[in-house]
Amino acid sequence: MELRQLEYFLAVVEERSFTRAAARMHVAQPGVSAQIRRLERELGQELLDRTGPAVRLTQAGSTLLPHARAALSAVSGARLALDELAGLVRGRLTAGIVTSLSSVPVSDLLADFHRTYPEVEIRLTEASSDELAAGLRDGRLDAALISTGTRPPEGLHTRLVVDEALVAAVVPEDPLAAGGEVALADLADRPLICLPPGSGARTGLDEACEAAGFRPRVTMEAGDPHRLVELAGRGLGVAVLPAPFARSHGDRLRGLDIVAPRIRARVALAWSAERPASPAGQAFVDLASAVLPSP
Known part of the structure; x- marks a missing residue:
């Protein structure tokens, strides 16, 4: 068993394709296929299921995978430790x-x-x-x-x-715009326009709503905060945005401090x-x- 074979095996598993694995390793695809076949013959078991549109692990391949990762990690760690000893960062x-x-x-x-x-x-x-x-x-x-x-x-x-306050951004004609702030509970039944789960703003909102005992009514999600501004600017809902970003679009939206509780994006x-x-x-x-x- 050679380290190169394990490297090719790991690349195929992560890319789920011999073609993409070969491109990642900067070698020809037949070379990757040949080395994987050689590894399978040496181990006496088929490691990869090649019958579907994407390459998948067999049971034997799943068993080998953590050991292959550990072996390659150990070799990489040894090389890096020696580089560090020599004062290099590679x-x-x-x-x-x-x-x-x-x-x-x-x-x-x-x-x-x-x-x-x-x-x-x-x-x-x-x-x-x-x-x-x-x-x-x-x-x-x-x-x-x-x-x-x-x-x-x-x-x-x-x-x-990053530690920023979140605000509710609405069009000027929205009834909420008359005040400078809005209680979180008052947003419970409003359609919200938010960044996707896992983002800083969404994490702060979801945690605050969970603590308040309700699920936010998120009707629109977008990964680009500028898209949230566009959607809210058309009156499609209340955008929940970091305060500095909302203030930069004050010509289109009114940013209301969310209170009771105040929530933050971190x-x-x-x-x-x-x-x-x-x-x-x-x-x-x-x-x-x-x-x-x-x-």
């Missing part, structure tokens, strides 16, 4: 950002990291906070910007980087508290902690 940084994140200059942060550590390959993924937290816990991610509510995520270190830099960081991961956390402001 390897790969796998970072994540929560869906719809617009309040953190992620592109600038990654560009700064690349200029400082040009030998590090950077991979970025966007997902819900729950998915990102799971990736941090199982080692698929080095660091991530995730939404956090009132309950700290288990098994993770966090550093708060985003934090997160990394594992249960496994040692790779040199690249630690370097990114250090840089992000220095660059990103603390609210």
Whole structure:
């Protein structure tokens, strides 16, 4: 069994395709297929089900997968430890950002990291906070910007980087617009326009509504906050937005402070508290902690 075979096996599993795995590994597809077949012959069992439109693991493949990950992780860790001993930062940084994140200059942060550590390959993924937290816990991610509510995520270190009040944004002719604030309970029966679950604003809203004993009546979701403004500006519902963003569109919408309780959108830099960081991961956390402001 060779490390290269395990690398190809893992790539096929994650990409669910021999073609995409070959492109990811920068080799020809027949080479990937040949190495996987060789591994299967050596182990005496078929690891991948190739009959469907997407490649799937067999029972034997599922059994091998965690051991393959552990073996490759151990080899990578050994190489990185030696690089760290030599004063180098190399390897790969796998970072994540929560869906719809617009309040953190992620592109600038990654560009700064690349200029400082040009030998590090950077991979970025966007997902819900729950998915990102799971990736941090199982080692698929080095660091991530995730939404956090009132309950700290288990098994993770966090550093708060965004803490913004949420407001209800309505058209000027809406009856709510006459006041400067609105109680959360008064939004219980109103159609709400929100960012998707897992975003900072949505996490704050969902937790507050749960504590108040009702489920928010979310009728429209969009990952782009500008789309929320467009929808609310057509009178299609009440947009729940971070206060700074809502104020920047004050010509179209009236932002009302949500009270009883006041709710906030929070985003934090997160990394594992249960496994040692790779040199690249630690370097990114250090840089992000220095660059990103603390609210």
